[in-house]
Amino acid sequence: MEAATTQFKHCDLVKANGRVDSQSAPRLGEVFDAIIEAGRFKIVFDMSAVDYVSSAGLRVLIDAQKTCKRWGRGEVVLAAVPKQVYEVLELVGFVPLFRFSDDATTAVGSF
Numbered sequence: 001m002e003a004a005t006t007q008f009k010h011c012d013l014v015k016a017n018g019r020v021d022s023q024s025a026p027r028l029g030e031v032f033d034a035i036i037e038a039g040r041f042k043i044v045f046d047m048s049a050v051d052y053v054s055s056a057g058l059r060v061l062i063d064a065q066k067t068c069k070r071w072g073r074g075e076v077v078l079a080a081v082p083k084q085v086y087e088v089l090e091l092v093g094f095v096p097l098f099r100f101s102d103d104a105t106t107a108v109g110s111f
Helices: 025-037 055-072 083-091 104-109
Strands: 002-007 012-020 042-053 075-079 099-101
Touching (some): 002 025, 012 025, 012 055, 012 104, 042 104, 075 104
Parallel strands (some): 012 042, 042 075
Antiparallel strands (some): 002 012
């Protein structure tokens, strides 16, 4: 998995590709942590190129969401979520915890 970040005026965009599994999830967590530690709490996660998310990847997502939403500072918006990844999020009950967008551009514009 590779992750790239782009900083915009109102939010940060994180785009990942490949599998978010137990080996790559810590790297994704570092990317989210770096953004949060810089005092930016509005994050769009573009998942259009993500093939698979394991429990370790789900843990990274929920940790980032909890930190961003604390004290109403922001949130993580999931953009362009593939059907198979959405089904996993639905299965574990994470769908109500996130806002979803059809594409990254719309998600970035929502902030």
